[in-house]
Amino acid sequence: MDTLLAIIFDVDGTLAETERDGHRPAFNRAFAEAGLDWHWDEELYGQLLSVTGGKERIRHFAERYAPEVAVRPDFPALVQRLHAAKTRHYVEIVDSGALPLRPGVSELIGAARQAGIRLAIATTTSPENVDALLRASLAPAAVDWFEVIGAGDIVPAKKPAPDIYLWVLERLGLPATACFAIEDSENGLLAARAAGLPTVVTVGEYSRGQDFSGATLIVEQLDQATTDLLLGR
Numbered sequence: 001m002d003t004l005l006a007i008i009f010d011v012d013g014t015l016a017e018t019e020r021d022g023h024r025p026a027f028n029r030a031f032a033e034a035g036l037d038w039h040w041d042e043e044l045y046g047q048l049l050s051v052t053g054g055k056e057r058i059r060h061f062a063e064r065y066a067p068e069v070a071v072r073p074d075f076p077a078l079v080q081r082l083h084a085a086k087t088r089h090y091v092e093i094v095d096s097g098a099l100p101l102r103p104g105v106s107e108l109i110g111a112a113r114q115a116g117i118r119l120a121i122a123t124t125t126s127p128e129n130v131d132a133l134l135r136a137s138l139a140p141a142a143v144d145w146f147e148v149i150g151a152g153d154i155v156p157a158k159k160p161a162p163d164i165y166l167w168v169l170e171r172l173g174l175p176a177t178a179c180f181a182i183e184d185s186e187n188g189l190l191a192a193r194a195a196g197l198p199t200v201v202t203v204g205e206y207s208r209g210q211d212f213s214g215a216t217l218i219v220e221q222l223d224q225a226t227t228d229l230l231l232g233r
Contacts, residue, residue, distance in 0.1 A: 013184035030085035104222025165195035
């Protein structure tokens with residue numbers, strides 16, 4: 001690997017354990033608000049996470065569990081409305097302070113900034129979700145700490161496709177070998193590795209037991225030893 005010049009973070013499950021207590025209840029609130037009797041419990045949501053992207057997840061669920069809704073002429077518009085409502089509810093949950101950063105995340109970001117290492121984000125979640133989480137859980141101006149933020153539908157193919165990482169690398173103007181990706185899931189690892197990025201996996205509550213073959217390092221959470229290894233200290 002070249003000298004480390006940038007760290008590229010995933011968001012959901014990596015920066016914070018947002019899925020079970022953030023996105024999942026936000027989806028359920030959006031469904032109830034729309035008059036749908038859908039409810040994603042913790043087990044079902046864990047299964048649905050194999051589909052990356054919120055709108056894609058809604059479509060997948062409807063096609064499999066509610067085909068009568070999926071064939072409605074207004075279904076594409078319904079997906080857009082549900083996802084917009086879900087984002088609004090998620091931001092409210094984040095703003096309440098209910099989703100703290102995972103251990104070691106703030107320390108790694110702080111140490112990287114002090115060392116002059118550039119920061120970026122590559123995620124399938126929406127820009128609004130990223131901004132809310134960084135602002136509420138890290139610092140009011142934290143979004144400005146990240147030179148490039150690749151989020152949401154900015155690329156057509158979502159993880160495990162490498163597109164979002166390639167987009168971020170292009171805007172950083174760096175080769176993959178000069179960066180590290182931080183991920184928490186098999187799909188995220190596949191995306192990062194397909195882009196040529198060395199990858200640290202911090203195993204999340206929904207990703208335990210997934211295949212992390214090809215990861216440079218697999219840890220339960222970020223700690224001082226991981227930070228020292230990444231920064232070459």
